[in-house]
Structures are given as structure tokens and as C-alpha cells.
Amino acid sequence: MKAATLTVFCFTALASLAQASSPDAWAAFDKAVLASCTQASQLSHPKPVGNPAQFDDRVGYTALLLQGQYPQKHMKGQQGTELCLYNKKSRTAVVTEWDSIRSSDQPR
Template sequence: MKAATLTFLCLTALASQAHASSPDAWAAYDKAVLTHCTKASGLKNARPVGNPAQFDDRVDYTALLLQGQYPQKHMKGQQGTELCLYNKKTKTAYVTEWDSVRPTAKSQ
């Protein structure tokens, strides 16, 4: 009888950990990604372009595009785009320039 009770308790504990995250938890996570990515960005007035891209948990990264203005004087406030990769485990943001990847508007 003790073995059956112990088995039941173990299975109950494992099943309770399989629940998906709540909408509030996702909103808090997205806010953390935005905060870390904006802080890591070199752009002035950096803001997100769309929503964060959630990768599979095996990758441990979330991607976020940011847009803002280059702060360097010689850039004269030119708009810029950066890609931020946020590491879920270490809670660290890594940013790289992403201007050359975005298509440019061609005049006809």
C-alpha cells in the first residue's frame, strides 16, 4: 500500500509541472526580453519591431528586432535596426547591427 501511495504522489508531482506558462508569465518574460535587449542596444529610442520570436527550448534563445536612431554624431540621427538574441538561461542579451539584412525601398 505504501508503494502505491508513493507512486501516486510522484506521478501527481510530475504532472503538476507539465502545465504551460500563463499569459501573465509570458507577458513578464516578453517585458524582460525587451528590457535587456533595449539596454544592450546602442540605438537611441530603441523600440521593438513586432513581437519576440520564441525559439524551441532546445535553443534557449529568443530573438527581437529593435529600431531606433544611431547615437553617433556623424550618423546624424539616421534610423538603424539591430537584432537582439536573448539567452533564456543566462538572461543575457546580445545585439548586432541588422540594417544590411532588411530590404531597402527602391525608387522607381
């Protein structure tokens, strides 16, 4: 009887650990991703395009598109797009230019 009670207790404890994160936890995570990505951005006034893309934990990254203006004088305030990859483990972001994501009907 003691073994059965212990087994039930263990499964209950493990089940509580397996619950999904709360909406508040996801909101805080999204806020951290946005802050890290905008800080890493080379664009002026970068803004997110849509919501972050959550990859499987095996990948370890979250992706976010940013749009803003190129700060270089010769770019004359032209709009640019960057892809940000946020590393969940190290909590750091890297960006790369991704202007090719624009469809052909969008002005450059």
C-alpha cells in the same frame, strides 16, 4: 494497492510540474527581454519590431528586432535595425546591427 496509489500520486505531481507558464509569467519574461535588449542596444530610442521570437529551450535564446536612430553625429539620425539575442540562462542580451533585414523598397 499501495503501489498503485503511490504511482497515481507521482504521475499527478509530475503532471502539475509539466504545465505551461501562465500568461502573466510570459508577460514578465517578455518585459525582461525588452528591458535587457534596449539596454544593450547602441541605438537611440530603440523600440521593438513585433514580438520576441521564442526558440526551443535546447537553443536557450529569444530573439528580438529593435529599431531606432543611430546616435553618431555623422549618421544624421538615420534609422537603424538591430537583432538582439537574449540568453535565457544568463539573462543577458547581445545585439548586432541588422540593417540588411530591410526590404529593398524601404528607404535607408
